[in-house]
Amino acid sequence: MSDADEAAVLAANKAFYDAFSTLDIRRMEEVWSREDVVTCVHPGWPALDGWARVMDSWERIFDGAAMMTFTITGAEATVGGGIAWVTCTENLTSVAGGRVMDAQVEATNVFCSRGGQWLLVHHHGSPVLGG
Amino acid sequence: MSDADEAAVLAANKAFYDAFSTLDIRRMEEVWSREDVVTCVHPGWPALDGWARVMDSWERIFDGAAMMTFTITGAEATVGGGIAWVTCTENLTSVAGGRVMDAQVEATNVFCSRGGQWLLVHHHGSPVLGG
Numbered sequence: 001m002s003d004a005d006e007a008a009v010l011a012a013n014k015a016f017y018d019a020f021s022t023l024d025i026r027r028m029e030e031v032w033s034r035e036d037v038v039t040c041v042h043p044g045w046p047a048l049d050g051w052a053r054v055m056d057s058w059e060r061i062f063d064g065a066a067m068m069t070f071t072i073t074g075a076e077a078t079v080g081g082g083i084a085w086v087t088c089t090e091n092l093t094s095v096a097g098g099r100v101m102d103a104q105v106e107a108t109n110v111f112c113s114r115g116g117q118w119l120l121v122h123h124h125g126s127p128v129l130g131g
Numbered sequence: 132m133s134d135a136d137e138a139a140v141l142a143a144n145k146a147f148y149d150a151f152s153t154l155d156i157r158r159m160e161e162v163w164s165r166e167d168v169v170t171c172v173h174p175g176w177p178a179l180d181g182w183a184r185v186m187d188s189w190e191r192i193f194d195g196a197a198m199m200t201f202t203i204t205g206a207e208a209t210v211g212g213g214i215a216w217v218t219c220t221e222n223l224t225s226v227a228g229g230r231v232m233d234a235q236v237e238a239t240n241v242f243c244s245r246g247g248q249w250l251l252v253h254h255h256g257s258p259v260l261g262g
Contacts, residue, residue: 037207037209039207039218041218041237041239041257043257044257044258044259044260044261045237045259045260046220046235046237046259047205047218047220047237074178076168076170078168078214078241078252080211080212080213080214080243081211081212081213081214082211082212083209083211083212083214083215083216084214085214085216085241085253087170087172087178087253087255089177089178104177106172106176106177106178106255108172108239108241108253108255110209110216110239110241112209112211121209122216122218122239124218124237124239124255124257125257126172126174126175126255126256126257126258127175127257127258127260128175128176128177129175129176129258130175
């Protein structure tokens with residue numbers, strides 16, 4: 001693992017959250033690896049697998065959210081041989097149906113190197129309850 | 132990635148759940164890599180990091196649970212260059228304080244190869260809500 005690899009993975013992680021916070025499905029599609037093995041667990045949801053199901057879920061989330069801001073804290077990347085994972089905390093403010101909601105989500109994001117680019121293959125977010 | 136690697140990772144994943152279901156802290160210690168970078172997110176909890184904090188959390192969970200049975204479904208392993216991750220669903224029945232509880236937890240488990248052995252470095256479990 002090099003510092004450069006780690007920086008590249010953290011940049012890919014940031015691109016994911018930038019896509020998330022702009023609610024832009026095209027940008028979200030760009031950060032994910034376009035393959036059937038991708039998986040995604042949204043907070044409180046059962047696991048989704050496959051590119052189509054995962055992208056459909058983001059569309060539904062983006063359609064339901066009027067505004068979404070993130071502060072990502074504690075991002076740590078570990079890289080080894082074409083696979084990397086990041087753990088971080090999503091400090092999230094969203095507006096939906098006229099209500100402002102603050103939430104904290106613990107996230108695990110797994111990236112694979114594809115043609116020199118780190119692409120997301122697995123996102124797992126879980127609600128911090130009772131905070 | 133070879134089938135043998137994948138099988139070894141799935142065996143390590145099974146050893147983790149065997150340790151979990153027997154509520155045996157010694158067995159749980161054996162499946163984790165003994166290092167400060169390990170991290171753990173229990174369902175609904177904030178992230179814990181470091182061997183000591185993670186093991187302390189398992190002791191507290193084991194102390195509070197009289198019985199815990201698991202059926203693990205949908206376990207899929209991906210292996211690359213010394214890092215592997217597994218996604219699976221924990222179908223869980225536990226007894227605590229005289230109450231029987233059924234729960235479904237989505238899990239991401241990350242393993243690193245250390246001296247030829249796959250050891251757990253990150254566990255992330257999230258509750259499936261409202262199921």
